[in-house]
Amino acid sequence: MTNMERDNRSYRGLLQSNDGFITRVVEANEQTITFETQFGLSQNLIAQLKQQPQHVFFSERSRIARLGIQITCEPPTADNLEGDTLRLIQRADAMIPGYPGLSELGEFFTAGLPVGRMVFCDPEALLTSDELMSAIERAELKLPASTAISSDGSIVIAPHKVIYELKKGIDRGTFGRILLRDDGREILNRYQVMKPVQAVTIPAGEGVITTCSMYLNDHYVVLQSGYALGRNLPATVLDPIKTRGIRIYLEIVNGSTHPIVNPLISARIYGKPKQARRDRRKITAETARALSYEDMQALEARMRLDNNAFCHYVEKPVAIIEKRTQKISDARVFLNGPEKVCPVSKAECTAARRDFSPKSKCNHIYATSKINLRANKRGATLVFKYFPNIMEHRDIINMACAGSVGALYFFEPSSEHGPFLSEQDHHRLQEYHTFGIDVYWVCGLNQRLMIHTIRDGKGYFVAPERLADFHKSMLFAFYGSTSELSQEGVQRLGALMDALVDFWGKRIGIVTGGGSGVMEEANTQARKRGILSGANFLEITDQPMTTDVDFCQVFQATCRHSRQKWFEVASFPIFNVGGLGSLEELGITLCNMKLSIMERVPIILFNTQGGNQFWGGIAGQLEAMVHAGRAPAWILNNIIITDNPHVVIDAYRERLQLF
Numbered sequence: 001m002t003n004m005e006r007d008n009r010s011y012r013g014l015l016q017s018n019d020g021f022i023t024r025v026v027e028a029n030e031q032t033i034t035f036e037t038q039f040g041l042s043q044n045l046i047a048q049l050k051q052q053p054q055h056v057f058f059s060e061r062s063r064i065a066r067l068g069i070q071i072t073c074e075p076p077t078a079d080n081l082e083g084d085t086l087r088l089i090q091r092a093d094a095m096i097p098g099y100p101g102l103s104e105l106g107e108f109f110t111a112g113l114p115v116g117r118m119v120f121c122d123p124e125a126l127l128t129s130d131e132l133m134s135a136i137e138r139a140e141l142k143l144p145a146s147t148a149i150s151s152d153g154s155i156v157i158a159p160h161k162v163i164y165e166l167k168k169g170i171d172r173g174t175f176g177r178i179l180l181r182d183d184g185r186e187i188l189n190r191y192q193v194m195k196p197v198q199a200v201t202i203p204a205g206e207g208v209i210t211t212c213s214m215y216l217n218d219h220y221v222v223l224q225s226g227y228a229l230g231r232n233l234p235a236t237v238l239d240p241i242k243t244r245g246i247r248i249y250l251e252i253v254n255g256s257t258h259p260i261v262n263p264l265i266s267a268r269i270y271g272k273p274k275q276a277r278r279d280r281r282k283i284t285a286e287t288a289r290a291l292s293y294e295d296m297q298a299l300e301a302r303m304r305l306d307n308n309a310f311c312h313y314v315e316k317p318v319a320i321i322e323k324r325t326q327k328i329s330d331a332r333v334f335l336n337g338p339e340k341v342c343p344v345s346k347a348e349c350t351a352a353r354r355d356f357s358p359k360s361k362c363n364h365i366y367a368t369s370k371i372n373l374r375a376n377k378r379g380a381t382l383v384f385k386y387f388p389n390i391m392e393h394r395d396i397i398n399m400a401c402a403g404s405v406g407a408l409y410f411f412e413p414s415s416e417h418g419p420f421l422s423e424q425d426h427h428r429l430q431e432y433h434t435f436g437i438d439v440y441w442v443c444g445l446n447q448r449l450m451i452h453t454i455r456d457g458k459g460y461f462v463a464p465e466r467l468a469d470f471h472k473s474m475l476f477a478f479y480g481s482t483s484e485l486s487q488e489g490v491q492r493l494g495a496l497m498d499a500l501v502d503f504w505g506k507r508i509g510i511v512t513g514g515g516s517g518v519m520e521e522a523n524t525q526a527r528k529r530g531i532l533s534g535a536n537f538l539e540i541t542d543q544p545m546t547t548d549v550d551f552c553q554v555f556q557a558t559c560r561h562s563r564q565k566w567f568e569v570a571s572f573p574i575f576n577v578g579g580l581g582s583l584e585e586l587g588i589t590l591c592n593m594k595l596s597i598m599e600r601v602p603i604i605l606f607n608t609q610g611g612n613q614f615w616g617g618i619a620g621q622l623e624a625m626v627h628a629g630r631a632p633a634w635i636l637n638n639i640i641i642t643d644n645p646h647v648v649i650d651a652y653r654e655r656l657q658l659f
Contacts, residue, residue, distance in 0.1 A: 011468050011471040012241050013220075013240055013272065014119055014240070016117050016118065016119045016239075017039040017117045018117065020038060020058075020086075020088075020115055020117055020118065023035075023036045023037065025110060026089065029102075030101070030103040032093055033091070033092045033109045034090070034092075035090055035091075036089055036090075037089075037090050039087075039088070039118050040085060041084050041085070041118070045118070045120055046078075049120075052120075052123070053075065055123055056118055057237065058073055058116055058118055059116050059117055059118075059119050059234065060233060060234040063178060063184050063188055064179070065249070065251045066164075066249050067105060067166075067175075068095055068097075068099030068251070069094055069099075069102070069233075070092070070093050070253070071115055072090065072091050072234060073090040074088070074089070092109055095233065096206070096207040096251065096253070099166060100166070105175055105179070108176055113179065116234070121222050121237070122270065125270040125272060127219070127271055128152075129149055129151055129152065132153055132269055136659065139502065139503060139504055140219065140505055141217060141218075141219045142214065142215035142216075142504075142656075143157075143214060144213050145213070145657040145658055145659050153268065153269065154267065155267050155269065156265070156266050156267075157250075157264065157267060159200060159212050159252070159263065159265070160212060160657065161196060161198065162194050163195050163197055163200060163208045164193065164194055164195070164210065164211070166192055167191050170191055178191075190595070190596045201259060201262075202253075202254040202260045204254055204258055205257075206254055207252055207253035207254065208251075209250070209252075210249075210252065211246070211247045211249055213245070213246045214248045215243070215245070215504075216241070216244065217240055217241070217474070217505065219269055219270060219271045220238060220239045220269075220270050221243070221268070221269050222267060222269075222270065223237075223238070223265055224266040224268065230263030231254075231255050232250055232253075233251035238267075246601065247599060252265065291328070291409070292449065293442060293447065293448055296409060299331055299383060300385070303317045303319055303333055316366065316367065316415075317333050317336060318336075318368055318382060318384055318385075319334070320332050320371055321383065323378060323381070335370075336366055336367050338365050344361055364391050368388070369395055378406070379405070379406030379407075380405050382396065382407070382408050382409070383409045384411070385412065386413070387410045387421060387428075388410070388428065393431075397431065400432075405437060406438065407438045408432060409439075410440075410441060411444070412444070413425065413554055417539055419443075419444065419445055420537070420554045421554050421556065423558065423562055426555075426559070426562070429452055429459045430459060432452075433454055439451070439452040441461050445552070446548060448463055449463075450463060450464075451463075451467065455471060455569050458565070458566050459553065461551065461553065462551040469532050470532065470550065473509040473532045474507065474571050475509045475511050475534075476508065476572050477510075477511055477512075477573045477574065478518070478519065478522040478574050479513070479518075479581075479582045480512075480517060480518025480519060480576035481518055481577055481578040482516045483517045483518075483579075484516075485521055485608060489521075490521055492608055492645075493518070493522065493525060494528075495645045496574075496606060496648060497526065499648060500648075501529055502649075503652065509533060510526050510534070511533075511534040511536065511551075512533075512534075512536075513581075514546055515544070518578065519535070519546060533548075534550055534551035535547075535551075535552045536552070536555065536566045537554045538555050540557060553566050567585075568592070568597070571601065573589050573601075573604070574604040574606055574648075575604065576606050577614055586603075586605075586618070589603060590631075600634065601656065602638055602656070603639050606643065607641070607642065607643035608643070612642070612643065622636060
């Protein structure tokens, strides 16, 4: 796995290949394309391919299947191996009427297109019926409400009474973005629209795209092929973490000579193998040894003592630690500023250092420019007093391109805004991730080392010991006022938290705004129950910060609305008694659902203080909007106003159609 592929795949517990991609096209026409695909395999996966090839399966990329294209190949064997590379001849066919077909999509089936991956389905991890029922009772997974469980542990799923069609008039450029871009699935979500039906009917020889609801944490589901009740396209593995939602797509083909009404899909469920196997694939420095918080404090003290630069803006020294030693005592400190006394006044300096144009009175000589040529050891570590500015960022990226830097530590996000990052800083963090630089915050908020990681396209700082939990836990966004709750409100919030844990299991977490009142109490309640707690802190003056968190992100006041996007890592929103801020966040959430940016899940308006009066006006306003044709009618079914935790859980079970 390369640095650019770092995401939660490392935590899904599957023994799988890298994304396989087309290396050459063998033959192509408007009906069929035959091509060679290359898959990068770890040593463990190679061993399983040699020993148990019958348990290694190809799983098609979901966005390709959702466009009605089936990719098939002969079962892989060790004969197809070239070193650690598996090469297979595969074939693509258009299978579902109403979708574009290869006459429109064929031009994208060229060298470099990712098509899917190889997955080892460990027979030792296959669940029996008793093991499956036990896992369900422990709330370790949530299956569709229609699930039937057989005595051998296999399940049968009836999909939702819906089919999905593509909007008309999609041009080839859009199809290209769907197939080629990282956010292609999100783009497809906006163009693939749901159509309710009384019965899902598949004529002979045709197919449909439909959905089911499913939430997986550690288990994975393998769809089984069959013609009697419908055959799923080869997107056969529904893997942990990624499979969470009410739109888990099923692409079902009728291979029989008779129509199928309300198809059924059979599947097997796998958990952790009885004898755990570790995939030895390199996952990068997210799991590697990091310097300790105490080490970095000692280095910060040394950087302060060594800081005798000829510059008014002196608090930006940079230390470099070579990879071969990783010793603080061997760190070299480079000072900010020119080699002789700068002639401008402090006032001129303050203004000039914000101006990076050629007319600036500041020469912008930063320590990073001094170490650029000397940092010639691969994977060196850079340590900053403050998060890098634009000029330092340029130097760091140049060093990363030369392979000279592997990790970056910083003590303070900003010299002017304290523990808060700017909009530009968040973009720079994304770029460090892209260039394979691991970023650590020596965090003064909670006196611990935090590592930057990406989840669902959003960067967060996470305590290293909770990194796996962060990627694997399903999150709830808890909104609410900074005002203190009554004792009854505290008890009611605790009862809600207990109900969530009972229904969804311990692999959940919350994310708040990091303030006082409801947010602080939610953090306290999460701590008591041992579930993950995080915050999106905002630079404002009307509330203290609750800093005892497992993960966080920090935002300057100028990126307040951008900060709201970071709540999209949560699967479900819960609005407690709140004020104008909560009202704004509710409006953004409703709009995101309308725009298909997030799933149409239940929106809980929880009357934390009791009664149903506080949020009652919202229901009336939404009814007026729907009646006037200014809001979609489905939104009324997604609003749940209650002070009863059991009503919340019933809404999740019924609205999400869960077992």
